[in-house]
Amino acid sequence: MLKKMKMEKLSPFVLFWLLLLAVASFQVRSLTLTPSINDDVLGLIVFKADIQDPTRKLSSWNEDDDTPCSWNGVRCNPRLNRVTELTLDGFSLSGRIGRGLLRLEFLRKLSLAKNNLSGTISPNLAKLESLRSIDLSENSLSGFIPDDFFKQCGSLKSVSLANNMFSGNIPGSLGSCATLAAIDLSRNRFSGSLPVGIWGLSGLRSLDLSGNMLEGEIPKGVQALSNLRSINLSKNKFSGKVPDEIGSCLLLRSIDFSLNSFSGLVPQTMQKLSLCRYLNLSGNSFVGEVPEWIGEMESLETLDLSMNKFSGQVPDSIGKLKSLKVLNFSANGLNGSLPASMENNVNLLALDFSNNSMTGDLPRWIFNSENKAGRNVDNASSTSSGASFQRIQVLDFSRNLFSGELSFDIRALSSLKMLNLSWNSLVGPVPGTIGELKALDVLDLSQNQLNGSIPMEIGGAYSLKDLRLNANILEGKIPTSIEKCTLLRTLIISQNKLSGPIPVEIGKLSSLENVDLSFNSLTGTLPKQLANLPRLSSFNISHNNLQGELPAGNFFNAISPTAVSGNPLICGSVVNKSCPAVLPKPIVLNPNTTGDSISGELPPNVGHRRIVLSISALIAIGAAAFIVVGVIAITVLNLRVKSSTSRSAAPLTFSSGEEFSRSPTTDANSGKLVMFSGEPDFSTGAHALLNKDCELGRGGFGAVYRTVLQDGRSVAIKKLTVSSLVKSQEEFEREVKKLGKITHPNLVALEGYYWTPSLQLLISEFVSGGSLHKHLHEGSGGNYLSWHDRFRLILGTAKSLAHLHQSNIIHYNIKSSNVLIDASGEPKLGDFGLARLLPMLDRYVLSSKIQSALGYMAPEFACRTVKITEKCDVYGFGVLVMEVVTGKRPVEYMEDDVVVLCDIVRGALEEGRVDECVDGRLQGKFPVEEAIPVMKLGLICTSQVPSNRPDMGEVVKILELIRSPSESQEDSG
Ligand SMILES: *[C@@H]1O[C@H](CO)[C@@H](O)[C@H](O)[C@H]1NC(C)=O
Ligand SMILES: *[C@@H]1O[C@H](CO)[C@@H](O)[C@H](O)[C@H]1NC(C)=O
Numbered sequence: 002m003l004k005k006m007k008m009e010k011l012s013p014f015v016l017f018w019l020l021l022l023a024v025a026s027f028q029v030r031s032l033t034l035t036p037s038i039n040d041d042v043l044g045l046i047v048f049k050a051d052i053q054d055p056t057r058k059l060s061s062w063n064e065d066d067d068t069p070c071s072w073n074g075v076r077c078n079p080r081l082n083r084v085t086e087l088t089l090d091g092f093s094l095s096g097r098i099g100r101g102l103l104r105l106e107f108l109r110k111l112s113l114a115k116n117n118l119s120g121t122i123s124p125n126l127a128k129l130e131s132l133r134s135i136d137l138s139e140n141s142l143s144g145f146i147p148d149d150f151f152k153q154c155g156s157l158k159s160v161s162l163a164n165n166m167f168s169g170n171i172p173g174s175l176g177s178c179a180t181l182a183a184i185d186l187s188r189n190r191f192s193g194s195l196p197v198g199i200w201g202l203s204g205l206r207s208l209d210l211s212g213n214m215l216e217g218e219i220p221k222g223v224q225a226l227s228n229l230r231s232i233n234l235s236k237n238k239f240s241g242k243v244p245d246e247i248g249s250c251l252l253l254r255s256i257d258f259s260l261n262s263f264s265g266l267v268p269q270t271m272q273k274l275s276l277c278r279y280l281n282l283s284g285n286s287f288v289g290e291v292p293e294w295i296g297e298m299e300s301l302e303t304l305d306l307s308m309n310k311f312s313g314q315v316p317d318s319i320g321k322l323k324s325l326k327v328l329n330f331s332a333n334g335l336n337g338s339l340p341a342s343m344e345n346n347v348n349l350l351a352l353d354f355s356n357n358s359m360t361g362d363l364p365r366w367i368f369n370s371e372n373k374a375g376r377n378v379d380n381a382s383s384t385s386s387g388a389s390f391q392r393i394q395v396l397d398f399s400r401n402l403f404s405g406e407l408s409f410d411i412r413a414l415s416s417l418k419m420l421n422l423s424w425n426s427l428v429g430p431v432p433g434t435i436g437e438l439k440a441l442d443v444l445d446l447s448q449n450q451l452n453g454s455i456p457m458e459i460g461g462a463y464s465l466k467d468l469r470l471n472a473n474i475l476e477g478k479i480p481t482s483i484e485k486c487t488l489l490r491t492l493i494i495s496q497n498k499l500s501g502p503i504p505v506e507i508g509k510l511s512s513l514e515n516v517d518l519s520f521n522s523l524t525g526t527l528p529k530q531l532a533n534l535p536r537l538s539s540f541n542i543s544h545n546n547l548q549g550e551l552p553a554g555n556f557f558n559a560i561s562p563t564a565v566s567g568n569p570l571i572c573g574s575v576v577n578k579s580c581p582a583v584l585p586k587p588i589v590l591n592p593n594t595t596g597d598s599i600s601g602e603l604p605p606n607v608g609h610r611r612i613v614l615s616i617s618a619l620i621a622i623g624a625a626a627f628i629v630v631g632v633i634a635i636t637v638l639n640l641r642v643k644s645s646t647s648r649s650a651a652p653l654t655f656s657s658g659e660e661f662s663r664s665p666t667t668d669a670n671s672g673k674l675v676m677f678s679g680e681p682d683f684s685t686g687a688h689a690l691l692n693k694d695c696e697l698g699r700g701g702f703g704a705v706y707r708t709v710l711q712d713g714r715s716v717a718i719k720k721l722t723v724s725s726l727v728k729s730q731e732e733f734e735r736e737v738k739k740l741g742k743i744t745h746p747n748l749v750a751l752e753g754y755y756w757t758p759s760l761q762l763l764i765s766e767f768v769s770g771g772s773l774h775k776h777l778h779e780g781s782g783g784n785y786l787s788w789h790d791r792f793r794l795i796l797g798t799a800k801s802l803a804h805l806h807q808s809n810i811i812h813y814n815i816k817s818s819n820v821l822i823d824a825s826g827e828p829k830l831g832d833f834g835l836a837r838l839l840p841m842l843d844r845y846v847l848s849s850k851i852q853s854a855l856g857y858m859a860p861e862f863a864c865r866t867v868k869i870t871e872k873c874d875v876y877g878f879g880v881l882v883m884e885v886v887t888g889k890r891p892v893e894y895m896e897d898d899v900v901v902l903c904d905i906v907r908g909a910l911e912e913g914r915v916d917e918c919v920d921g922r923l924q925g926k927f928p929v930e931e932a933i934p935v936m937k938l939g940l941i942c943t944s945q946v947p948s949n950r951p952d953m954g955e956v957v958k959i960l961e962l963i964r965s966p967s968e969s970q971e972d973s974g
């Protein structure tokens with residue numbers, strides 16, 4: 002009957018009564034048939050009915066089974082076939098522990114640890130006759146435990162209720178459960194005092210009441226616990242003295258009284274506890290000296306007396322504790338020096354004397370192995386080096402009064418992970434042997450008076466995660482060897498006298514989180530690579546002599562101003578100070594006439610130095626380009642036109658012939674040639690040898706070669722040197738086609754392109770008359786441009802730029818060598834929009850590609866906070882105008898000086914000597930009424946603030962107004 006019911010559908014309450022009824026009938030039957038094995042089935046099913054089992058760990062528990070002995074977590078006595086163990090640890094169960102378990106008459110072990118069971122526990126649980134051990138630890142059980150819970154506890158040996166939320170008093174009946182050997186009530190919310198009866202449990206071996214809110218003194222009588230092995234009363238509010246009788250629990254191995262309010266002296270009787278391995282009295286108010294008898298507790302492995310009020314000297318007898326592994330005396334009032342006997346504590350793993358008033362030199366017995374040379378250390382563990390402390394991992398002597406030099410032979414300490422000697426009075430240099438500490442995680446030598454430099458050998462300590470050398474008197478540079486410490490997270494070397502630059506290598510330490518370099522004398526700019534540090538959360542460089550822009554990147558864009566303050570030469574939006582232009586010296590216009598607001602804020606010497614730097618960069622780039630020249634001999638031949646259908650753009654595919662594949666700079670077997678005109682001129686056998694003889698010039702984006710097509714027509718072929726930067730083929734083609742559609746009488750027409758993944762050529766109209774640059778600066782003899790020619794060139798260039806801007810194309814690379822002059826004397830602007838072929842308009846890339854346009858580059862290229870618009874072309878155009886009028890290069894390099902054209906023109910204009918700065922070759926042959934306004938226009942175009950510059954359409958109109966009527970008639974006529 003019962004088996005046919007769907008039990009899950011019934012509420013646990015109803016179910017329970019149904020089950021009781023069923024049990025009653027079974028029991029009737031069991032009198033005559035088998036033993037009542039189904040009591041266990043029913044009990045467990047009732048238990049299960051109260052429980053949520055999200056991970057279906059109890060799915061094998063099936064009420065149809067005759068016996069539960071094969072169920073998950075259940076074990077039976079094979080003879081009786083009754084449940085003896087229920088072990089459901091870590092089954093993710095939640096809900097309440099119901100009454101079903103009370104039916105398990107033969108249960109010896111109940112373990113429900115590490116679940117999420119809640120509610121109170123049944124008052125009768127401990128009364129199960131057969132129960133030996135209960136473990137309900139690590140659940141969410143709560144409520145009081147009834148005072149008589151342990152009253153008829155049968156043969157209970159072990160109970161753990163640890164890590165729940167039980168509250169109220171510890172039940173007094175605990176003392177009457179004489180069979181108990183282990184009690185763990187730790188990490189609950191028990192309060193009140195310790196029940197006296199507990200000392201009656203003579204069989205008790207371990208007692209853990211830690212992590213509660215128990216209070217009061219420890220009652221007398223503890224000596225009755227003659228079997229006690231371990232006692233943990235840590236993290237309570239116990240007070241008063243530790244009773245003397247504790248010394249009678251001779252089997253004690255572990256005593257943890259830490260973090261209470263115990264006071265008085267440590268009972269002298271404890272010296273009898275010669276089996277005790279662990280003694281923790283930290284975080285109390287014990288007073289007096291560290292007792293001399295401590296040396297009698299010769300099994301001690303851990304001795305923690307930290308955070309008390311111990312005073313006086315450390316007793317010599319410490320040296321007798323040969324098994325000592327952890328010794329913590331920190332945060333007391335100890336003074337004197339460390340006893341020499343401690344050299345016998347050769348098994349130490351951690352030694353902490355921090356926060357005392359210890360004096361004298363650092364103990365030689367740790368830091369200097371030379372004394373030991375030849376000495377016989379009576380210790381089997383010490384190996385080849387003969388050093389005693391090679392196992393030690395933690396050494397903390399911080400916040401004492403230790404003095405003397407830090408000159409130690411630290412190699413003895415090969416296992417050291419943490420060395421903290423901060424806040425002492427140590428002098429002398431940081432020894433280079435520090436680099437021998439391959440296991441060192443943390444090195445803190447801060448707040449001493451160490452001098453000398455940071456040793457280069459520090460890179461040897463490659464496990465370092467935390468390095469603090471702040472507040473010493475260290476000088477010299479930050480060693481670049483720091484790059485070997487790749488795990489470094491914290492680097493604090495502030496408040497020293499360090500000088501020199503921040504090494505680029507720091508940008509490689511990708512784990513860095515906290516960096517403090519403040520209050521030193523560091524110079525130079527911040528390496529860009531710092532922006533790559535992914536985990537950086539604080540970076541303080543305040544109060545140094547650093548200069549220039551902060552690296553670009555999320556962290557540095559949002560850095561707090563206080564972290565960079567005190568560096569007068571740092572610029573950028575963070576310090577609310579715009580950065581000076583990288584290349585041209587800013588012109589300082591008369592604010593009364595131009596309204597230019599940010600003029601003249603750069604100290605002149607800085608601008609000068611920056612220009613010189615740029616020149617050296619230029620030379621380097623130039624040299625690199627030269628090496629390539631000899632190699633370039635590209636043949637674009639055998640390019641066979643397969644088809645030419647479309648008129649506007651005819652993509653043609655070529656397969657290579659022999660010669661083509663011999664070409665050193667092509668890797669693919671075929672490339673793609675597209676001529677926008679669709680003419681099949683560039684066909685069979687067309688031979689275009691790109692060699693040095695045909696080179697017309699080179700710029701930031703590549704070299705240009707002249708080549709003659711088969712039909713005799715000349716074209717200019719530009720081989721892009723930026724190929725590694727070029728976008729994907731589709732994007733490249735899209736952009737080039739867009740540029741190909743731009744036509745204007747004053748623009749060099751782009752006629753096609755050739756594409757392979759490693760080589761890109763741009764094919765454009767060949768303009769025969771040479772570049773404006775050539776005419777202005779390389780002109781021979783009496784052959785020079787007249788004023789009329791020059792005005793025409795300026796106007797034509799202005800028109801071409803206006804047209805580009807109308808088509809939303811920024812030229813980016815205005816310079817006189819990009820203005821070509823055709824046979825009729827009209828200008829044709831070339832090389833426009835090439836920056837669009839780069840993956841993104843990255844300022845850094847751009848400015849390095851346009852380096853050759855030194856002097857034409859608008860100041861906003863150097864200043865990240867200003868958006869780059871077509872106004873950068875207007876700036877370049879302004880410079881070009883002045884160049885054309887004066888016949889001088891935008892920047893002239895003298896032996897020892899750099900002259901910036903804008904400055905000369907501005908100065909001349911202000912002093913009314915304008916005609917003096919017009920090209921000498923024109924003297925007496927130019928109309929002043931045109932030249933002066935043209936130069937003024939040039940100056941306005943080079944305003945520092947982009948919005949102060951006119952747009953190119955306006956420039957064209959102004960130029961047309963400037964041109965005297967007679968001339969314009971001449972032109973149009
Ligand atoms: C534990 O149970 C409570 C309710 O009894 C529930 O709110 C909580 O989310 C559970 N926690 C986990 C980890 O299952
Ligand atoms: C004593 O109990 C505390 C808190 O429960 C625990 O952190 C500590 O490790 C225990 N001490 C020993 C010696 O087990």
Ligand SMILES: *[C@@H]1O[C@H](CO)[C@@H](O)[C@H](O)[C@H]1NC(C)=O
Nearest residue numbers: 589590591592593594595911
């Ligand atoms: C600008 O005008 C102010 C007041 O009109 C005058 O004092 C100042 O000298 C002028 N500056 C220049 C550079 O001419």
